[in-house]
Amino acid sequence: MFMCPHFTVIATAFAVLLIDLFLQERQRWLLGTVTAGGLVLAFLAAVMTPIHGGAMFGGRFEANAVTWWFNIIFILAALVTVIISMDMVNGNAKVRVRGMGARGEYFAVMLFTLTGMMYFAAARDLVTFYVSLELATIPMFALASWRREDAKSGEAGLKYVILAMISSSLMLYGLALIYGLSGTSSLTHLALAKQSPLLWFAVALVLAGAGAKFTVAPFHFWAADVYEGAPTPITAYLSVASKCTGLVFMFQFMFVFFSEWLSNMGFLFASIAAITMTIGNTVAIVQTNIKRFMAFSSISQAGYFLMGFLSPQAPAVPALLYYMLIYLVSNMGVFTAIIWYANETGREDIDEYHGLSRTNPLMALMMMVCLFSLAGIPPLSGFVGKFFLFSIASSAGYHWLVAVAAVNSTISLYYYLRVVRQMYIEPVYPDAQFIPVPKKMVWTEGFLFAAVLLLGIVPTLYEHIHADTVGWFAALPK
Amino acid sequence: MGLVSWIIIMPFLTMLAVVSVPDRHWRMIRWISAFGTGISLALAVTLTVRFWHAAAGDATTMIAAKATKLYFVERIPWFESLGIQYFVGTDGISVAMVILTSIIIFTGSLASWYVDNRVKEFYALLLLLVTGVFGVFLSFDLFLFFMFYELAVLPMYLLIGIWGTGPKEYSAMKLTLMLLVGSAFVLVGFLAFYHVSGLKTFDLIRLGEIAYADGFQRWMFPMIFVGFGVLGALYPLHTWSPDGHSSAPTAVSMLHAGVLMKLGGYGALRIGIYLLPEGAKWWGIFFMALTTINILYGALGAIRQTDLKYFTAYSSVSHCGFVLFGVATLNMMGFKGAVLQMFSHGIMTGLFFGLIGMVYGRTHTRVIPEMGGLGKVMPWLATTFYIAGLASLGLPGLSGFVAETHVFLGGFFGNDFSSHLLMKTLTIIATMSIVVTAVYVLRGLAQVFQGPITDHHFDELTDATWPERIATGVLVATLLVVGLLPGPFINLIEPSIYPLLNRLHG
Numbered sequence: 001m002f003m004c005p006h007f008t009v010i011a012t013a014f015a016v017l018l019i020d021l022f023l024q025e026r027q028r029w030l031l032g033t034v035t036a037g038g039l040v041l042a043f044l045a046a047v048m049t050p051i052h053g054g055a056m057f058g059g060r061f062e063a064n065a066v067t068w069w070f071n072i073i074f075i076l077a078a079l080v081t082v083i084i085s086m087d088m089v090n091g092n093a094k095v096r097v098r099g100m101g102a103r104g105e106y107f108a109v110m111l112f113t114l115t116g117m118m119y120f121a122a123a124r125d126l127v128t129f130y131v132s133l134e135l136a137t138i139p140m141f142a143l144a145s146w147r148r149e150d151a152k153s154g155e156a157g158l159k160y161v162i163l164a165m166i167s168s169s170l171m172l173y174g175l176a177l178i179y180g181l182s183g184t185s186s187l188t189h190l191a192l193a194k195q196s197p198l199l200w201f202a203v204a205l206v207l208a209g210a211g212a213k214f215t216v217a218p219f220h221f222w223a224a225d226v227y228e229g230a231p232t233p234i235t236a237y238l239s240v241a242s243k244c245t246g247l248v249f250m251f252q253f254m255f256v257f258f259s260e261w262l263s264n265m266g267f268l269f270a271s272i273a274a275i276t277m278t279i280g281n282t283v284a285i286v287q288t289n290i291k292r293f294m295a296f297s298s299i300s301q302a303g304y305f306l307m308g309f310l311s312p313q314a315p316a317v318p319a320l321l322y323y324m325l326i327y328l329v330s331n332m333g334v335f336t337a338i339i340w341y342a343n344e345t346g347r348e349d350i351d352e353y354h355g356l357s358r359t360n361p362l363m364a365l366m367m368m369v370c371l372f373s374l375a376g377i378p379p380l381s382g383f384v385g386k387f388f389l390f391s392i393a394s395s396a397g398y399h400w401l402v403a404v405a406a407v408n409s410t411i412s413l414y415y416y417l418r419v420v421r422q423m424y425i426e427p428v429y430p431d432a433q434f435i436p437v438p439k440k441m442v443w444t445e446g447f448l449f450a451a452v453l454l455l456g457i458v459p460t461l462y463e464h465i466h467a468d469t470v471g472w473f474a475a476l477p478k
Numbered sequence: 479m480g481l482v483s484w485i486i487i488m489p490f491l492t493m494l495a496v497v498s499v500p501d502r503h504w505r506m507i508r509w510i511s512a513f514g515t516g517i518s519l520a521l522a523v524t525l526t527v528r529f530w531h532a533a534a535g536d537a538t539t540m541i542a543a544k545a546t547k548l549y550f551v552e553r554i555p556w557f558e559s560l561g562i563q564y565f566v567g568t569d570g571i572s573v574a575m576v577i578l579t580s581i582i583i584f585t586g587s588l589a590s591w592y593v594d595n596r597v598k599e600f601y602a603l604l605l606l607l608v609t610g611v612f613g614v615f616l617s618f619d620l621f622l623f624f625m626f627y628e629l630a631v632l633p634m635y636l637l638i639g640i641w642g643t644g645p646k647e648y649s650a651m652k653l654t655l656m657l658l659v660g661s662a663f664v665l666v667g668f669l670a671f672y673h674v675s676g677l678k679t680f681d682l683i684r685l686g687e688i689a690y691a692d693g694f695q696r697w698m699f700p701m702i703f704v705g706f707g708v709l710g711a712l713y714p715l716h717t718w719s720p721d722g723h724s725s726a727p728t729a730v731s732m733l734h735a736g737v738l739m740k741l742g743g744y745g746a747l748r749i750g751i752y753l754l755p756e757g758a759k760w761w762g763i764f765f766m767a768l769t770t771i772n773i774l775y776g777a778l779g780a781i782r783q784t785d786l787k788y789f790t791a792y793s794s795v796s797h798c799g800f801v802l803f804g805v806a807t808l809n810m811m812g813f814k815g816a817v818l819q820m821f822s823h824g825i826m827t828g829l830f831f832g833l834i835g836m837v838y839g840r841t842h843t844r845v846i847p848e849m850g851g852l853g854k855v856m857p858w859l860a861t862t863f864y865i866a867g868l869a870s871l872g873l874p875g876l877s878g879f880v881a882e883t884h885v886f887l888g889g890f891f892g893n894d895f896s897s898h899l900l901m902k903t904l905t906i907i908a909t910m911s912i913v914v915t916a917v918y919v920l921r922g923l924a925q926v927f928q929g930p931i932t933d934h935h936f937d938e939l940t941d942a943t944w945p946e947r948i949a950t951g952v953l954v955a956t957l958l959v960v961g962l963l964p965g966p967f968i969n970l971i972e973p974s975i976y977p978l979l980n981r982l983h984g
Contacts, residue, residue, distance in 0.1 A: 315560070377632055378625035387621070387665075388560070394669035402669055406662030410655055417635060417651065425639045425647060459557045466559045 002053035002063040005046035005071055006118050012038025013111035020104025028104070032086040035107040039079040046071040051468055059186060060125040064475070065468040069321050070121040070248055073328055077241040078114045080332045082107065083444050084339050085233035092438075095346035097147055097231065106146060109139040110237065117241060121248045126175050126185040129252065136245050137164055137213075140238065144230040156229025163212065163222040171209025177202035188476070190257045203253075210253060214246025215299045216306065217276040224283075227295035232342060235291055236335035239298040240328050247305060247324055254309045255317075256476060266310055266396060273310075273393075274404045277303025281411040290338055290350050293415065294331070297374060300412060301327055304405060308389045311396035314473050318466040319392055323385035325465075326373070326455050330382050333370030333448035337363055340441045350419055355428025360435055363442070364423045366449040371420060373452045375413040381455035384462075481525055482550045482566045485576060486612045488518045489583065493605035496598060504597045508587065511601045512945075515584040515608075522580035525550075526970070529573050533973060540973035544980045545683055546752070547973075548618060556622075561672075561679040565619035570974035571817055574967070575615040575737075575744060578824045581956060582736040583608045586729035588949035589832040592839060593641065593727065600641055603633040604729060611737050615744065620668045620680040624661070627745070630738060631657045631709075634722075634730065642725040653722035656715065660708030663701045664745070670698060671753060685753060686981075692756050699757025702750040703765060710742025711798040713772040719795055720779075724787035728835025731787065735794045736828035740820040743801035747816060747978065751805065755981045758808060763896035766806040766889070770904045772799030777914040781921075786837070786844040789922055790830045793870060796911055797823045803908060804885040808895060808982055812888025813975045814968060815881055821967075822869070822877035822960060829866040829953040833859055836946050837926075840939045846922055851931035858942040860927040862950040867919040869957050872912055877960035882912070894983070 015038065016031055023030065046068070053063025087093045089106055116135030123129040141164070145157025181199050182190050211219040227235045280300025287293040308320040340363065341356070342348050357364035373382030386409065390402045455461060479487075492514025496507050532549050540547060548567035556562045568576070586604070593600050606629070613626030631654065638650035672680055675688045690698075708715045719739070723731045751758050776796025783789040797819065804816030836859055837852065838844050853860035869876035872883075889905030892898035931937060942950065960967055 318559075372632070378628045383625070383628070384557075387669075390665065391560075391669050391672065394666075395673045399666055399670055403663065403666045406665045407659055410658040410662055413658060414651065414655055417654070420636070421639060421647060424636055459562075462557055463559060470559070 002049045003056065003061075004049055005042045005075065006115060008038060008042040008045050009075070009111055009115050009118065012042065013108045013115065016104055016111065017108045020108075023104075029086075029090045031104050031107055032082060032089060035111065036079060036082050036086075038111075039075055039082060043072070043075045043079065046075055055124070056122075057128075060128045061119070061122040062124045063122055064472065066251065066317060066321070066472055067121040069325075069465060069469065070244070071118050073244055073321075073324055074114055074117045074121070074241055077237065077244065077328055077332070078110060080336070080444060080448070081110065081233050081237040081241070083440055084236065084332075084336050085231075086440065087343050087438060088231065088233065088339065093343035095343060097150075106143070109142055113137075113139045113143070114241070117245050117248070120245060123252070124187045126179055126187065129187060130172060130175060133213075133245070133249070134168065136242070137168065140164075140234075140242065143234045144226055144238070146231050146234065147229075150229070152229035153231070154229075156226040159222055160226045167209045167212035167219065170205045174202040174205030174209070178206070187252060187256055206253060210246060210249040211272075213249055214243060214305070215276075215302045216246075216272060217279045217299070217303075220276070220279070220299045220302075223299055224292050224295040227298075228289060228292045232291065232335065232339045235294070236332055236339070239294060239335075240331050243298060243302065244324055244328070246302070247320065250305075250309055251320075255312055255473070266398070269306060270310060270393070270398050270401045273303045273306035274401055275303075276300065276306065277405060277408045281408050281415070284412070284415045287415075288349050288351065290348055290353075290419070293350060293419075294334065294338070297412065297415075298331065300408065301331075301374070303408070304386055304389055307393040307398075307401060307405060310393050310398055310401075312473065313392075313395070314470045315388075315395075315466075316392050317469040317472050318462065319385075319388035321465050321469065322455075322462050323389055325461075326381040326385040326452070329448045329451040329455065330370045330373040330380075333445060333452055334367060334374065336441060336445045336448060337367035337370070340437060340445070341435075344435045350422060353419060353422040354426035355432055356423040358428045359432045360437065363437060363445065366445050368420050368423065369449055370452055371416040373456075375416045376409045377413070379456050381452050384456045480550055480552050481521065481528065482568055482616050483552055485518065485521050485525060485580075486566065486609065486616055488514065488521060489605040489608040489612065492518075493602050493609070496601045496605065499598065501598070507597050507601050508591055511587045511605060512584070514605070515580070515587045518608075518612075519580040519584045522576045525568065526573055526577055529568060529570070530970065533570065537969070537973045540976045542980065543977050545686060546977045548683070561677075561681075562621045563619050563681065564622060565681060566616045566622075567618055568616055570971040571744070571748070572615045574817055574821050574971050575740060576612065578740070578821050579608065579611050579615065579737045581952060582733055582824060582828045585828060585832060585949035585952055586732045586736075588945045589732060589835055590727070590729040591943075591945040593729075595641065600637070600727075603637050604733065607633040607637070607733065607738075611733075611741065614741055618682045620671065620682060620685070620749070622680075623682075623749075624665060624668055627664070627741065628658070628661055630741065631661065634726075634734065634738075637730045638722060638726045641727040641730070643727075644725045645721070646725040649718075649721040649725035653718040656718040657709055660705045660715070663705035667698055667702045667705065667749075670694075682749070682752070690754065690756070695754045695757035696760050699750060699754045699761050702754065703746050703761065706742045706745035706750065707802060708742065710739055710746065710802050711772070711776075711795045712742070712802055713768060713775055713795075713799070716772070716776070716795045716798075720788050720791040723791035723794065723831070724785060728832060728838075731831035731835070732828040735791070735831055736824040739794065739798050740801070740824055743798070743805060743816055743820050746802065746805050747813065751808075751813075751978050752981065759895040759982065762806050762808045762893070763900060766803060766896075766901065766904050769799045769803040769806055770908045772796070773803060773908045773911045774914070777911040777918070781914065781918045783918075784846050786834045786846060786922075786926070787831070789846065789918070790827065790834060793830075793915065793918070794823070794827050796915070797827070797870065799908075800882060800885050804888055807885070807888040807891075807901070808893045809888050809891055810975060810979055811884050811891055813978060814972065815884025815886075815888050817971050817975070818877070818881035818884055818960075818964070818968070822881040822957070825953055825956045825960075826866055826869045826878060829862065829950060829957070830870070832949055832953070833863050833866065836942060836950075837863075841936065846925050849926045849932065849936075850929050851927070852936060852939070853927035854931060855936060855939045856941045858947060858950070862954050863927065864923060865954050865957065867923050869961070871915045871919050875958070875961050877957050877964070880961060880964040
């Protein structure tokens with residue numbers, strides 16, 4: 001029953017592959033629409049499934065309130081990605097990206113990663129855990145190198161393959177060790193493993209894998225090049241959905257398995273959080289390409305997320321989920337504007353955004369608001385989400401980390417303001433005129449913009465998440 | 479929705495009205511915003527009158543009170559599971575600040591009458607900023623407070639960056655970043671109160687019921703005081719102020735120097751002293767010394783300036799030093815002086831920056847040595863400028879005198895927590911600034927307005943127009959009223975200061 005959304009996504013993926021076989025080239029625009037429709041169905045299915053699911057396949061998978069919310073987040077991220085991909089993939093963009101053929105596969109492969117992510121959230125066994133993580137990751141390599149004629153895209157794919165495979169094999173080694181030490185492959189019973197130096201080593205290996213997924217320093221190096229080289233919608237997808245996979249990973253390990261130990265390791269994680277956000281933010285300052293810029297911005301966001309793991313207490317779960325949702329809408333909001341602008345003008349450098357507020361005031365405003373939300377400016381949702389995460393760190397006594405994070409937010413504001421400055425303060429292009437905005441772009445951006453505003457002001461959704469997940473810790477098997 | 483909420487939301491509604499005006503009717507915008515801010519002013523006056531009646535009976539009971547008594551409280555649960563609420567209300571200090579803000583924004587929108595570049599965005603941002611300022615002065619939930627606090631800072635970036643002059647992008651960025659770093663420390667404090675108190679609430683009054691450990695107070699107080707102090711131009715973190723003010727357009731300088739810098743002093747008093755009395759006692763003398771430097775440094779800096787705006791900005795640093803100095807004295811006189819000085823300096827500096835904008839709009843120069851004899855062609859502006867200048871050097875009869883006297887007496891009386899001799903010495907040093915102020919104000923004004931006309935273009939210049947006369951007139955009238963009849967004004971704020979004082983004395 002609770003696998004309904006998963007099955008819908010898989011069915012859509014195969015349907016897209018199949019339909020693709022019977023379509024003429026000029027009819028292939030249909031594929032994006034079919035994918036979006038399938039995702040809408042999956043979204044509805046995810047909403048309809050009972051929130052407190054249960055175990056399946058003998059406890060290999062388990063659905064609960066947290067996976068319910070993760071499904072919503074994953075499907076939403078994929079849906080937005082599909083919508084903002086359409087112009088580019090269908091060749092409707094004014095500035096065409098060369099080598100973007102094979103639309104059927106593009107959407108199908110994306111849906112496979114989505115399936116992997118959704119299963120990953122539900123996995124409660126080392127085997128299902130690893131397999132679904134690979135399902136979420138491996139198709140991503142293909143997506144990252146989708147722009148066949150672009151060397152950068154190939155480079156992105158290659159870098160991604162190598163680094164992801166290294167981290168994944170390290171992780172697998174760690175998982176094998178843990179299995180050997182605990183004698184069980186059930187994730188919830190791993191904590192029975194006897195504490196020994198070898199176990200620590202194994203955990204370190206696994207966490208390195210999680211760190212790479214989550215772009216936590218020092219495992220973040222792949223991100224910038226991959227984000228820059230990948231087709232922009234895939235960059236958006238990577239920075240949200242793939243990062244969310246990292247978040248799930250951390251949930252599985254830090255909370256389910258590791259929560260007893262966390263109090264001893266808090267300082268280590270706090271330091272990693274501080275380093276991650278500082279590296280992300282300071283390196284973002286010097287970027288000129290907006291995609292690289294967003295890559296470092298998303299690295300710094302991983303540091304903020306880590307703050308939520310410092311205290312394995314009930315409020316941490318809703319705070320992390322809520323911030324993920326906020327990060328999704330803010331980041332996607334920025335990327336929608338980036339993709340639209342690149343589609344229409346081919347411009348991808350920060351300096352090339354000058355005067356956007358004069359030609360397209362509405363898009364500029366919405367992009368600015370999303371950027372401010374990423375920077376954590378009240379009363380936007382980014383502020384509220386960060387505030388809750390900071391609060392988790394503060395409750396665990398890490399006041400210094402709150403100070404570091406808050407100062408980091410200011411640093412991040414500096415580079416977000418660089419974009420705002422280009423759009424609002426610098427003069428327009430001499431021959432600039434209104435740049436047309438396709439309807440679906442403006443509606444997507446408008447939806448994300450509204451979400452960015454409302455999630456910060458209207459508490460309803462947070463209260464829902466809180467009510468659903470606040471008992472999650474208590475329900476974990478001890 | 480009560481009166482207090484209306485005050486907060488009024489500028490926001492005005493902003494919505496401004497945004498909905500079609501571009502071709504841009505001239506309407508200034509009328510709308512003058513009207514909207516006029517309503518804000520009327521609401522603020524109503525609040526004062528109603529507060530006066532409501533609080534009149536409580537003056538005697540407040541003498542021994544330890545908790546601030548709030549009036550017109552409105553509470554709505556917000557993020558309920560985290561104890562965050564929409565909690566607004568007012569006490570005497572807030573009322574004074576609300577009146578100040580509404581006067582400044584009303585006159586500020588009149589003073590921006592001749593802005594003609596991207597008018598809609600200009601007024602919209604200005605009104606958004608004021609929403610934040612009203613919110614800070616009226617909210618008593620720390621989460622809400624912080625939200626409004628940052629909302630009041632950020633529009634400044636665009637306001638200075640787009641409509642400013644000179645090195646505007648540099649100044650705008652510097653200002654925004656320095657102020658937000660300050661607020662970052664404030665944020666650490668707010669979260670620490672939430673968790674350390676164990677109450678899981680941001681309600682300022684309830685947080686005030688806890689006695690925090692001395693150790694905690696001692697490291698937290700400088701975070702809060704310096705965090706807010708950045709906005710109050712605390713030396714050596716004041717450097718954003720001269721650059722920011724001189725680059726900002728007229729109304730923004732007015733609002734920023736007039737109101738926004740007061741958020742610093744207000745926050746230090748309202749949150750620093752209220753929640754951390756032990757920390758305040760421990761650090762009081764240190765911050766008194768620091769603010770003494772503030773006062774003198776600002777005044778000495780002003781002497782050397784040749785640009786009218788830099789001149790006023792340095793003078794603001796000096797005068798905002800008085801506010802923080804008053805807070806650091808930790809006694810009745812000092813606290814009263816701090817609040818009075820916030821009000822008086824707000825009006826005075828608003829007038830200053832407004833006038834500079836008006837003069838600059840005519841002469842197209844702000845360089846003092848290039849101007850001369852302007853008093854002959856613009857008598858109204860010259861007269862009001864002199865009044866502002868005299869208020870700033872503390873001439874009896876104007877509000878500056880009342881405020882500065884309180885601050886200095888506060889310093890001179892000393893308190894029970896630090897050495898009297900040291901406090902007296904510091905006060906005497908700080909008093910020297912009055913002389914310095916007289917030197918730079920009189921010299922600067924004499925150069926600009928007296929003597930022969932230095933440039934024949936100046937002959938054709940006109941005096942203030944009606945919107946400008948109303949704006950300056952209102953400000954001058956306020957200076958005079960508070961200067962000549964300070965009694966009622968002091969009675970308004972005094973009961974709200976007792977709780978702060980009682981907390982210091984255990």
